[in-house]
Amino acid sequence: MSDSRTPLYAISVAADLAETSIQNLRSYERHGLVEPGRTEGGTRRYSDHDVTQLLHIRSLLDQGLNIAGVQRVLRLEAEVAGLRASLLRDDAGPADSASGARDSR
DNA sequence: CTTCTGACA
């Protein structure tokens, strides 16, 4: 499977893809909006999924949301993604439907 | 490339 979470781009490339500055990307990482992988040298490595998330973050920020709001949306989207995954996981029907949203931090 | 500090709207 092509993992969309495989580290591909450096921070400069991710900044160009996300149409933002390197400093901003580091700010987002500091606020926990994104968690890019780290290479041996300690350089960040942004994956395709991270870039998509970055574009989403910029969209949310442009819409008037702040870092806290963006983090909230990101968390909710991650939660809905997990819920959707467990929903259409198998047609047999999830025996324990309770295993969806357990800890919402 | 990384981190920190400072300044601006």
Add this chain to the structure above:
DNA sequence: TGTCAGAA
């Protein structure tokens, strides 16, 4: 508060 800019 978020973004930009420079320095080590």
